[in-house]
Structure formats: C-alpha cells, structure tokens
Amino acid sequence: MKKKLFHWIFRWLSLTSNMFVFQACFGTPQDFENDIYLTGVVTSSKSGEPVKRIKVLLGKTCQYQFTDSLGRFNMYVPEQGDYNLRIAGVDPINNGYFITRDTSLVNANDAIHVDITL
Amino acid sequence: MNCIKEYVYRWFKNYETNNHQLNYLFWECTTRCNLSCLHCGCDYSGDAPIPDMPLSDFLGALDTIPFPAKNFTVVLTGGEPLLRYDLEKCGREIRRRGMRWGLATNGYLYTPKRHNALLNAGLGALTISLDGLELSHNWLRNTSTGFQKVDKAIDLAANTPRLNFDVITCVNQHNIKELDAIYSYLKAKNVKSWKLSTIIPLGRAKDNTELLLWDFQFEDLLDFIKNKRKLKELDVKYSCEGYVGRYETTVRDGYFFCRAGINIASILNDGSISACPNIDRTFSQGNIYSDNFYEIWQTKFEPFRNRIWTKKGQCEGCPDYKNCQGSGMHLWQGEKKNVLVCHAGKLDITR
Numbered sequence: 001m002k003k004k005l006f007h008w009i010f011r012w013l014s015l016t017s018n019m020f021v022f023q024a025c026f027g028t029p030q031d032f033e034n035d036i037y038l039t040g041v042v043t044s045s046k047s048g049e050p051v052k053r054i055k056v057l058l059g060k061t062c063q064y065q066f067t068d069s070l071g072r073f074n075m076y077v078p079e080q081g082d083y084n085l086r087i088a089g090v091d092p093i094n095n096g097y098f099i100t101r102d103t104s105l106v107n108a109n110d111a112i113h114v115d116i117t118l
Numbered sequence: 119m120n121c122i123k124e125y126v127y128r129w130f131k132n133y134e135t136n137n138h139q140l141n142y143l144f145w146e147c148t149t150r151c152n153l154s155c156l157h158c159g160c161d162y163s164g165d166a167p168i169p170d171m172p173l174s175d176f177l178g179a180l181d182t183i184p185f186p187a188k189n190f191t192v193v194l195t196g197g198e199p200l201l202r203y204d205l206e207k208c209g210r211e212i213r214r215r216g217m218r219w220g221l222a223t224n225g226y227l228y229t230p231k232r233h234n235a236l237l238n239a240g241l242g243a244l245t246i247s248l249d250g251l252e253l254s255h256n257w258l259r260n261t262s263t264g265f266q267k268v269d270k271a272i273d274l275a276a277n278t279p280r281l282n283f284d285v286i287t288c289v290n291q292h293n294i295k296e297l298d299a300i301y302s303y304l305k306a307k308n309v310k311s312w313k314l315s316t317i318i319p320l321g322r323a324k325d326n327t328e329l330l331l332w333d334f335q336f337e338d339l340l341d342f343i344k345n346k347r348k349l350k351e352l353d354v355k356y357s358c359e360g361y362v363g364r365y366e367t368t369v370r371d372g373y374f375f376c377r378a379g380i381n382i383a384s385i386l387n388d389g390s391i392s393a394c395p396n397i398d399r400t401f402s403q404g405n406i407y408s409d410n411f412y413e414i415w416q417t418k419f420e421p422f423r424n425r426i427w428t429k430k431g432q433c434e435g436c437p438d439y440k441n442c443q444g445s446g447m448h449l450w451q452g453e454k455k456n457v458l459v460c461h462a463g464k465l466d467i468t469r
C-alpha cells in the first residue's frame with residue numbers, strides 16, 4: 001500500500017505515466033496481459049480410450065494444439081470470459097474418424113480443465 | 119517546471135536503485151545464430167563453441183528467487199533463441215513458476231507452426247528485428263531471404279492481440295533515408311510499437327562506417343521520432359541506449375534511466391550473472407554454476423547501483439551528468455576510461 005502510494009505520488013509529480021513500465025534497450029516489452037491455462041483430455045465415446053492427434057482449436061484465434069498420446073492438450077489462451085473450442089479429427093489414418101464438435105466454456109477464469117468425449 | 123520534473127525523477131531513480139527490485143531477467147539461452155549480421159557485437163555463429171545452457175541449469179538459478187515481482191519477465195535472447203528446440207518447454211517451465219516470458223528474435227525461423235507452439239507455451243511478449251525495407255534489411259542481416267521471412271513473422275505477431283509485440287530497427291546509413299517508408303510499412307502491417315536504436319562501434323560494427331550515423335543524421339533520427347510521436351499513430355520511441363540531452367522526454371515515454379543491474383539482470387550462456395547481455399562481460403558479478411543467483415543480485419552489482427565511477431573521461435565535469443550518470447552501461451567497454459559514445463554530445467555538436 002505504502003509502495004503504491006509512493007509510486008502514485010511520483011507519477012503525479014513527474015507527470016510521466018510510464019515510469020514503472022520499462023523495457024530494456026534490446027528486450028521485449030513487459031507482459032501485463034491476463035491469460036488462462038486451458039487443459040483437457042479427449043476420449044473416445046466408443047472405447048473410452050484417450051484419442052491422440054485430435055486438433056483442439058480456440059474460437060476465433062489461430063491457436064490450436066494436437067492431443068498427445070494420452071489424449072491431453074494444454075495451452076495458455078487469452079482471458080476472454082467465454083471460450084469456443086472446436087475439436088476436430090484431422091488424422092483418420094492414425095486415430096480413426098471423429099465428427100468435429102464445438103464446445104463452449106462460459107465465464108471461465110484462471111485455469112480451466114475440460115474433458116471431452118467424441 | 120522541467121527542473122522540478124528532473125529533480126523528482128532523479129529522486130525516483132535513487133529510490134529505485136536502493137530498492138533494486140528484480141523485474142526483468144535476460145536469459146542468453148544460446149550463443150548459436152542462424153545469421154551473420156554486419157552489426158552484431160557478439161560475433162556469434164551457427165556452431166558456437168559453447169553448447170546451449172541446459173534448461174535445468176537455468177531453472178535452478180530461477181528458483182533461487184524467493185518472491186518474484188508481480189511483473190517479473192524472463193526474456194529469452196541469444197544468439198538466436200529460436201534455434202533451441204526446447205524453447206516451448208522453457209516457456210512452460212517459466213510460466214509454471216508464475217513468471218512471464220518474452221522472446222527477442224531475428225524472425226527468420228518464426229513460422230506459423232512455431233508461433234502457435236510458443237503461444238500455447240504462454241509467450242506474452244515478442245520483439246522482432248527489422249532493419250529496413252527489403253534491400254537494406256537483407257544487407258544488414260547478410261542474407262538474401264531475411265526480409266521475406268521477417269515480413270511473414272511480423273504479420274503473425276502483429277495480428278495476435280495477446281502478444282505485447284514490438285519491432286526494433288537499428289538505424290544506419292542504408293536505412294536512415296527510408297524511415298518514413300518503414301513507418302508506413304509497419305502501420306500497414308498493424309504493428310503498434312516501433313523502437314529505433316543506433317549502432318555502437320563494437321564487434322563487427324567497429325570498422326564499418328556504413329553502420330554508424332553522422333552526428334547530423336543522429337539528430338535527424340531524433341527529430342523523426344519526435345515528429346512521429348506527435349501523430350500518436352504508432353508508439354515510436356528511441357531505445358534506452360543513451361541519454362539524449364534536450365530530446366529527453368520527446369523521443370521516449372520518460373526520462374533516460376539505464377536500469378541495468380537496478381531492475382535488469384541477465385544469465386549468460388556460460389552461466390555468468392550480469393545485467394543486460396550487451397554489457398561488457400568484465401562486469402560479470404558471479405556465475406550460476408558457483409553462486410546463488412539471487413544472493414548475487416541482492417548483494418553485488420555495486421558498479422551498476424553506484425555509478426559515480428563513470429564520472430571520468432568525457433563525463434567528468436559534464437553539466438548533464440546528474441541526469442545522465444554515465445549514460446548506458448553497455449557504453450563502458452574495455453578499460454572503461456571513457457564512455458564509448460556520448461549521444462547528448464553528438465547533439466551539442468550539431469547545434
């Protein structure tokens with residue numbers, strides 16, 4: 001609290017709002033954005049087994065991940081409250097044929113785990 | 119009014135120096151590089167003799183930090199960090215510790231697939247080097263396909279709202295006349311932030327006059343930045359590489375403050391602990407293979423936190439010393455008898 005007050009006084013006195021956000025000469029900007037850690041497991045409704053190489057796509061972004069040999073996926077995604085996931089079977093030779101499915105996660109915060117059955 | 123602001127800022131700098139909270143950590147995760155840029159101060163190569171530092175060694179050092187600051191960021195640099203195949207694993211391990219991470223790259227290997235994998239691993243900040251339009255970029259980067267690749271990399275990054283993304287340009291004799299064209303190019307690409315820097319006479323740049331600006335060109339550069347900042351279309355700024363006298367606050371968001379060793383540390387590929395990676399390696403404060411990283415951060419770094427030793431050479435008797443304090447730490451090289459470049463001095467000459 002004391003530190004916040006101190007920083008506020010400095011900002012006001014010096015009339016510079018960016019005193020506490022800095023970037024090294026050849027470094028990247030600092031990252032203050034919020035994101036969440038999305039994890040899940042994709043299993044087959046027929047066999048109950050995890051399905052590998054299923055493509056999990058995040059809504060309107062270009063982000064995607066393929067499930068691993070245990071059907072798992074995990075990715076950091078931008079915080080946006082509601083999420084649309086598209087689960088697509090794109091590798092019928094290796095993992096059989098699955099119909100693409102959309103899933104919505106509503107008001108998701110912090111970390112999310114979702115189990116998906118295809 | 120300016121005098122009051124400067125006074126307050128000096129007071130603030132003292133406060134920050136005494137507090138020396140670690141906010142920013144560079145990790146030179148490799149010394150290998152896929153390019154052989156004309157201006158590189160490091161003389162890295164694709165087959166660097168020192169192998170990449172194993173991730174576990176770096177994490178051991180990272181784990182010595184008991185309570186990382188809220189905005190603590192690890193910036194992976196090199197060499198070219200994208201040459202490391204375990205970069206995503208590195209990122210995930212950093213995020214697992216509640217820290218953020220970013221990447222500084224030449225963009226050559228930044229493909230859509232890699233972009234996606236890095237985002238999945240929690241990449242939050244990215245800087246890509248663009249040193250001009252096609253001819254001038256390829257000239258400096260010493261490659262015929264560099265621009266083509268970096269153009270695609272910029273497209274990917276600029277259209278990913280999650281990323282805190284900026285482009286850095288090293289201004290030299292080949293691109294100084296195309297700054298307006300680069301500005302338009304970046305604006306068209308949806309880039310939000312552009313950082314410009316100059317090249318200091320070090321490494322391969324030492325003997326290449328095409329890389330260095332004349333004093334009047336340096337002033338032109340600062341005028342360019344100042345004018346573009348007024349438009350507020352793009353966050354254009356001069357990097358924090360040196361104190362720029364009367365241009366202070368007009369070419370950057372705030373006054374000059376070299377935070378090396380005050381808020382910025384680095385772990386170099388051989389384990390050396392220092393501040394920014396471009397600082398003379400004789401400033402090394404310890405080594406993660408023999409020392410506790412955080413203990414070194416807390417108890418050493420004296421030359422960075424008390425810069426009175428820089429009051430020599432050109433700096434001795436300089437009326438701006440109280441604001442400049444010897445300029446950027448990377449400008450003290452070799453025997454450190456004098457500052458390598460006095461940016462404010464260049465401007466005084468052109469007056």
